[in-house]
Amino acid sequence: MSHDDAGPLKVLMVSHYYPPHLGGIENVAHAEARHLTAAGMQVTVLTSGERSGVTVEDGVRVVRVRAWNGLERKAGVPFPIPGPKLLRRAVHWARWADVVHIHDAFYLTSWAALTAAKLTHTPIVATQHVALVHHDSAAVGLVQKAVYATAGRLLMRGARSVFTMNSDVAAFARGLGARPERVRHLPNGVDTTLFRPIRDAAEQAAERERLGLPQAGVLVLFVGRFVPKKGFDLLLAAADPGYRLVFAGGPAEALSGALSGAAESVLYLGSLAPAEVAAVYRACDVFALPSTSEGFPLTVQEAMSSGIAVLTTDDTGYAAYGLDRDRVSLVNRDTETLRVRLREIAADSELRRQMGKYAREYAVERFAWPDHASLLIEAYRAAIHPKTSSADRG
Template identity: 60%
Template structure:
């Protein structure tokens, strides 16, 4: 069968993939499943505790055995086994196009090298710019990686897809050809992530999650690492606050232990996470250098008022700043905003309505996948 007679073959490459919980892996799972539903032949190359290859929900998932000990120190960087390059060569040779997710990881370096050796075109989605990690060593390693392997991947990519203006500037600074840079927002499942249909549904969700039923709840979703700003939320909260904090994510859980009015749900699968959004009254994410992360999109789709960092990466989305609070990364500013929102239910309702309407209009997965297929065909 000639290439024109068979389905388009795409190799998606991600450092993690569900059931591992995180933003990039959730995006890749959505892309993979929705591409497959459109008739694209999809293989995902990722890491795992053990090597394996099996079909999951119509998508072929190839997991390379990897050591993941660095994640326990807040550095999500799986170290692949020696079988990574042979597997990447096999699947790059099979593919019409290779789609790398983020140029920081060994999975992308390996698959990018395989694409070069097999002369398979590759695209790259860059999710974030430089992460301001508290460790000078980690920051230095990031700079070194982006200046070497990252630059090579960005330079050779047939298209570089970015989520916001900050990351677009970053990839151009590190070698992406300006004429190949494209803005492509992540999609969000607006059927899974939806508002509670009534107050009773929200109360039941709180009960199932073991959360208080009467207090306003402010939800944080993400790993408990400093770049996400969980420490700022803790600093902004005290026993007299008019709201409780709810954290969904893994990481430094000891920092949350024993604090009054603070609840830790741990890492949640997508269905449980959607219920957590419906259980809460406000979403807060004072992160840094993330632009417009997927969790903000999920919160908006769930009809929550959003309090997050004033990042230039939000500019392409045209948000109404009276309806989405974009604040400096400052505990006092957070305290004032969250206290005011907790005491003003009508304002929360207005902001939540705006969030939902904007998400339905701007973050459709179908539009995202149609654009992806177009980029793939142009590259291949």
């Protein structure tokens, strides 16, 4: 397949879910699609949904294939099972596209897109979001390993570029057969205009009042799903009189015991739209996410862009980011360590100011979505014209 450089690039982006479904991969795909469209690309997203259909959203064509989502409802595993139309849709849109961009190798939508790209000889670019993720179910763990050893290996070997967000995932991709010179570090982007610091104390007070949060005291925020991987339970256990914990996300049932037993120290805001989440960052003083096997979660980037102090797990995946460890607190994943460090941060307003200032400056420099989109476009063009690809030359 050849592309006419005089016209806009046609990109088929593939994600197992897409908004309004909530989750990290779909949020990234959504933002990439919008910013690529704003840069003049023609973007079609192939995804799953409650029903099949084609819509245009923010200038992006979204093709949904009806899927069964029972595994997520019953076991908390976000693995939609699309209907038989998936492969036919994938082939149709791969034939239309100049390049196919597949988000993560784990999903049936990805396998269909990989097959379609091979059948239509359309070049592939991949973003691998995670390595193997620990799960309490041994069966889920075995399925992960089997999927990555088969479809994952085929995708990593066949992609012209493989984007990863941290060094652990990069090593994982190389272990599956991705050529080292094709594995590229690409942090997620963040909307640095939406996620911005408070202008002054009066704005923070107003946001707290509007959200029903207390005016006095240091507020420590958690944003995400209430699942063990995210460490919400560790943070709950680290509750302390020196600060109050604020949770945004779900499901609410996971917090019910804490809310009844520690109402004074734990506050729950529910699941919020992005604009409301941005306001919550501004209303709080510290962001805490003791997660595991994530590398660099999008919520950490949002908190940094919002200019508040950030505490998260000391994950080896952060190595590629070169963070100042005095300004972003990377700690061991245990309750007592969390409590001690949060006490220190809560008690030192100047430290919080310095951490927030560093975080904001870092986010503006490294996480702007337009820059992210530009790097994707460069990779797409290199995939279409591999003889001139700097990635292939190393």
